[in-house]
Amino acid sequence: MSLTSKQSQQPRGLRRLWRVPTSPARWFWLGGSALLYVALLIWYYYALRVQAYPGPLTDPLRLFGIIAFVLVLTTAGYSLRRRFVRQLPGKVQDWLWMHIWFGMITILIALLHDNYGRITNDFCQNLACLTDTYWATSALFALIFLVVSGIIGRLFDFWQTRVIAREASSNGVGIERAVEERLRELEYTIERYCAGKSDDFKRICMQTVKGHGASFAEPEQMVESERADWQSVQSSLQDHILLSRSLHRQRRARHLIRNWRVVHVTLACLSLLVISYHGIMELLTNVLHF
Incomplete structure (x- = not known):
């Protein structure tokens, strides 16, 4: 709780730390x-x-x-x-x-x-035009498609990076690694509260930790001696739910960025082969006259 309270007391200006510095x-x-x-x-x-x-x-x-x-x-x-x-x-x-x-x-x-x-x-009237003049038309279309896909990918990358920055600024902990560490601390705390408790108490806590539900409810049959611990563990359970959601959104954004980059690099390699073939053949035949 001390970590969370310290993070929540940070001034708003520190949120700029999650922005990429301009060049x-x-x-x-x-x-x-x-x-x-x-x-x-x-x-x-x-x-x-x-x-x-x-x-x-x-x-x-x-x-x-x-x-x-x-x-x-x-x-x-x-x-x-x-x-x-x-x-x-x-x-x-x-x-x-x-x-x-x-x-x-x-x-x-x-x-x-x-x-x-x-x-x-x-x-182009037919597919034969794609291979004319050493694949000139294919090279042009490959270049256009590659650059347009790069522009779309850059906008997509900017969008998902803002998602990560927004989550890091609003969850009170930070980026993915810091959230994972805080979640482990909360899980240890919840496990200590569950020691020696009833089955319903443990079941609700474990379901929350494992992400089986977006919320939790009070056990149906609660022993009177467990009520004080239940009141104490609720804040940890709620923090775990919120941080789990934030971690999921950050991971999803990171995976989307990584997958798009893999697609773009693959397209770049294929396009570069077509463009290089056209460029090299044109140089050899029309410039160097081989």
Whole structure:
């Protein structure tokens, strides 16, 4: 009870401890991405004026494809920094903002590379178009699907992280590990109260601890000597119910975030294979002339 009372007496301002600190890198990468895209967009409209029939195989539209492919590989560096090569400079959060903004403008640059084909004109008439020009259309659609799924995942991640932060700020204990420790303390306390008590007393307490019910009721046949202990154990039972709910919500949010990341990483690997095949084959045949 002392732990709970101490937590409940904390000022409201301490709730900010559960928020992720902001990073100035998000504005740096946003500004750099915007400047790069504006420069390429100006170059794109200049190419439309000086070239009668610009297409994906003519300069500078071909260069846009090379830039888009380099950006795809650069955004993949976030996964390397986070999971494999942690010695790389910079914080993981800074790399994440690079991953987000570069991923968004890569779609726009890829559309410039293809002269907005398959989106505003020259639509696919059959499945054969997906494999034309070294899977060019498949690479474009894979990139669009990957970035859109990443945006949805980022919003989903933000939503579930707020759920965890809200629970940590309102349950009076904190995040998942602290809640688990507090639940064990409550279970030990409840077990001590159950020692030597009637079967109904023990049954209600154990059902509450095991989560068989969202509430509890007074035993039907209570011995008079147990009434004082019952009044004392009720607060522990109620705390256990509330903290169990909070722990369940935090675990569910964490599992949803983890499962979505697994799905996104899997899609990223498949998309990267298709995009890399198209990019490498285009470089070999139309740039290096192998």
